[in-house]
Amino acid sequence: MNFVVPDFYPAAAEILVAVMALVIMLASTFARRVASDLAYGLTQLTLVFAALVSVLVSPNLLAAVAAVISEVPLFGVRLAEVLMSLAEGYAANEVVATFNGMFIGDMLGGLLKVFSLLAVAVALLYGRGYLADRKIDRPEYYLLSLLMSLGMMVMISANHMLSLYMGLEMMSLSLYGMVAFDRESSRATEAAMKYFVLGALASGLLLYGMSMIYGATGSLELSGIAQSIYHQAANKTVLVFGLVFIVAGLAFKLGVVPFHMWVPDVYQGAPTAVTLMISSAPKLAAFAMAMRLLVYGLFELADQWQTMLMFLSVLSIVLGNLAAIAQSNIKRMLAYSGISHMGFVLLGLLAGVVDGDRNFALNAYSSAMFYAVSYVIMSLASFGMVILLSRAGFEAETIEDFKGLNKRNSWFAALMMIVMFSMAGIPFFIGFFAKLSVLQAVVAAGHVWLAVLAVMMSVIGAFYYLRVVKVMYFDEPTDSAPIRAQGEVRFLLSANGLAIAVLGLLPQGLMSLCAYALLASL
C-alpha cells in the first residue's frame, strides 16, 4: 500500500466547516446559558469565513470576481487590483482533483459554494427571531445547518458518485432534522416524516441508478465514467436504464414534477425559518449535483437526458403555475411557484446540446445557473417577508395576512412587491433577466415552442403573484399589529429586496460570473 497524502488545500473551506461544527457542538455543551447565542455567532462567522476561503482556494474565482468588479466605476479598478494581487498569492489557477479523484476544486464549485454559504447565513439571520419566538432557538439548530452546509459543499465539489451521495445524504439528513425541529408541532413532525420517507426513496432511486452506471462503465469517478462512455466501452442499454433512475433522483431533489409531491407539504408544514432554508441553498446544491452527474459524468448521453428533462420541465412549469393559483397559504403558493422556477432551471439545462453540437453548452448552462442563483435571492426575500410578518403565537401564513401591508408599512410592502414582480418576470427586476437568459438559450437551441409554452405559463404565474400585490395594495388591513423585527433583519431584508432591483438594473456582473465559472470549469 502506498498511501499518498492528499492535497488538502482545495478542500480548505470544507475542513473549516467540519472542524467548526465539532467545535460548536462541544462549546455549546459547556456554555449552557449563552449556548444558542454562542452557537449562532460562531455559525455565522464560520459561514462567512468559509465563503471567503472558498473564494480564495477556488481556481480563477478571485480573478473572475476582480474582472467583474473592475467594471464598477470610481473605486472598481483599484479594488480589482488588490484582489488580483491576492489571487496571485493564494488562489489556485487550475482545476484540481484531489482525495483520489473524489473531490474536484473548480470555479463552478467555488462560486456555487459561496452563494450557498451566504444563502445559509442569510436564512439563519432571518430565521433566528422566528425560532426564538417559538422557543426553539437551540444550538443544535445551528449545528444542523452547519452540517447541512458541509453536505452541500461536498456535493458541489463531488467528482465521484460516492462523495456525491455522501454529501447529499449529509445535507438531506440535516434538513429532515431541521424540519422536525419544532417537536411540539404535529404538522412539522408529519412534514418531516414525509420528507424523510420520500427523500429516502429518492436516494434509493439515485443509488440504484449509480449502481447501474457503475456496472456499465466500471467506474464511480465522474471523469472515468465520461471517458468510458466516450470510448464506447459501456453497455448502452444499462447506461440509459441507470440514467433514468439518476434523473428521477435528481428531479426529486430539485422538486420538479412528477417528483414534487413532497415540496408543498414540507414547505407548509416546516417552521418558516426552515422552509426558508430548504427553498434556498439546497436548490443550488441540487443544481450542482445535476451539473456534476449529467454534464460532467454523462455528457455523452445528453440526447437522452435532455429529452427527459424536457418532460420534467414542461410538467413542472405547467403544473407548478396552475396549482399555485389555487393556494391560499402563501408558503404553499411559493412552494408551487418554486416548482415552476425549477422547471425554468431545467429549461436552461436541456438546451446545451443540439444535434450533437456542444457549442450551446456554455450559454445554456450558465443561463440555468444564473436562473438558479436569481431564484435563491428571490426566494430568500419572499420567505424573509413571511417571517417578518410572523410573531410569537402568530404565523403569517395565508395570503390574507398580507392584507393592506401598504398601509401598515409601505416600505416592506414595496419590497414584497419587488419580489413578487421579479418572480413573475417583470422588468426591471432580476427575475426578468433570469427568464430572458434561459428563454434565450432555449430559442437558440431551436425549441421555440418550449419558449412559447413557458411564457404562456408565465402569464398564468403572473396572476398569483399579482394577487399578493393586490392584497397588499388594494385591500384594507385587518391586522394592525406593528411589524416587530430586529434591526439587522430589517436591514438585511431591505438589502435583499433592493438587490433584486439593483441586479435587475445591472445584471451583467452576476451573469458574467456565472459564464466565467462555466467557461473555466467545463
Next chain:
Amino acid sequence: MTGMPFLSLAIWIPILGGLLVLATGSDRNAPLARSLSMLVALVGCAVTIPLFTQFDAGSSSMQFGEFLPWIPRFNINYHLGVDGISVLFVLLNSFITIIVVMAGWQVIQEKVAQYMAAFLIMSGLMNGIFSALDGILFYVFFEASLIPLYLVIGIWGGANRVYAAIKFFLYTLLGSLLMLIALLYLFMEAGGSFSILDWHKLPLAMPAQTLIFWAFLIAFAVKVPMWPVHTWLPDAHVEAPTGGSVVLAAIALKLGAYGFLRFSLPIVPDASQAMAPMMIALSLIAVIYIGFVALVQTDMKKLVAYSSISHMGFVTLGFFMFNVVGLEGALVQMISHGFVSGAMFLCIGVLYDRMHTRNIADYGGVVKTMPKFAAFFMLFAMANAGLPGTSGFIGEFMVVLGAVQFNFWVAFAAATTLILGAAYTLWMYKRVVFGVVGNSHVAELEDIGGREFAFLGILALCVLAMGLYPFPFTEVMHASVNELLRHVAVSKL
C-alpha cells in the same frame, strides 16, 4: 447636435424624481409631495424642449443618439435615439404628465406621494419606450410601465378596480411575452444583435416573417387596442382615476401603434403587406362597430373609452395603406387623440369630482350652472367629433384622403366615423350639458376653478393650434415617414 443626453434626462428625471416624491412618505407631507411632483414634471418637460428645437426635420435618421453597453453578455445596449416619428410622442408624454399632476392636485387626498410618484415613474418609462433603439431595452420599458398603471388603477380606482387592474395587467402581459419570443428569435437571426436598426436591415423568409408579424400583432393589438382584443380598455378606463384615464388614453394607447411603426412595418415588411387587408378589415370594424357600441353607452367614461378605440382604429387603418398621407394622418391623429381624449377624460373627471357619478342620465342642464366648463367641454366634444378647425379634423381628414388613394370603398367606410363620431359625442354632450336642469345636485354645481381652468385652457390651446396650423407637426415627421414607406416597399425576402 449637442452633447447633452436629453433623452436620458427625459427618462430619468421623472423616474428619479418620482422616487424622491415617494420618499416624502405619508400624507402629512402631501403639500410637499404635490409641489415636488409639479417641479419634477415641469423640469421633465423642459428638458424635452431641445428635442423639438434642435431636431433636424430634414433627416430621417435617428437623432440625439446615446449608446452605452448595458449587458454585454447578450449584447444588450442602452441605445437611445428618436426620429421624426417618436420625438413627437416623447414631447406629448412629457407635456401630458404636467396636466396629470395638475389634475390630481386636489382630487387625490389619500397616499398622495405614491400617486404622484406612480405617474412620474410611468412618464419616464414611457419616454424610454419611445426612445429605445434596442429591442430588450424597449421591452423592459414596455413591461415595466405596466406596474405603475396597475397600481394606479387598483389603488385609486372605482368600485370594480381590482378586476379591471388584473385584467389590464394580464391582457397586456400575454401580448408582450409573445413579443419577447419574437425578439429572441430576431436576436438569433441577426447573429446576436438586439439592435432594432440592425433588424430593419435583416432579411427574413416569409414563414418567419409571418410568425414574427403575429407575435408583434398580438402584443401591439392588445395595447392599441384593436378589435377584438379591446375589451380590457373600457374596464380599465371606467375604473381608473381621472389621471390614470388620461395617461391611458393619451399615451399608453399610442405604445401599440408606435410598435407597429417601429417593429412590424420595417422588420417584417412583406408580412405586413400580405396582412394589410386583414389589418384594414380589423381597423374598419373598430371604426364602425365600436362607433355604434359607443353610441349606446350610458356611462360617459365608457363612451369616451369606446370612442378612443374607434379613433385608434383610424390610426391602424392609416398605417396599413402604405401611403404618405395616410401614415402622416395616422400620426397626427395619434397626437391629436392624445390631447382630445385626455381633455375629454379631464372634463368627465371635473364632473365626477362634483357629482360622483358618470351616468349620463344623472346629468342635464349643466350649462346653466357651469357655463365656463360647458364651453370647454363643447370645444373638446367638437374636436372628438372631428370638426374642422380642431386637431381632430386634420388627422381624420388625412387618413380618409389616404384611403381614397388606396381604395374608394375603404375610404367610404372610414368616412362614416365622421358621422358616428359626431353622433355619439354630440348626443352625449346634449344630454349632459343642455336641456333642463336634471336634479338638485346639478343645480348646486360650482363652475370650474382656476386650476381646472388652467389645464383645460392649455389643452384647448393645443387642440386649436394643431387644428389651425398642423404644419410644424407634419414637418417634423415628414422625412421619417417617407423613409419608412420607402423601406417597407422594398422586399426582404
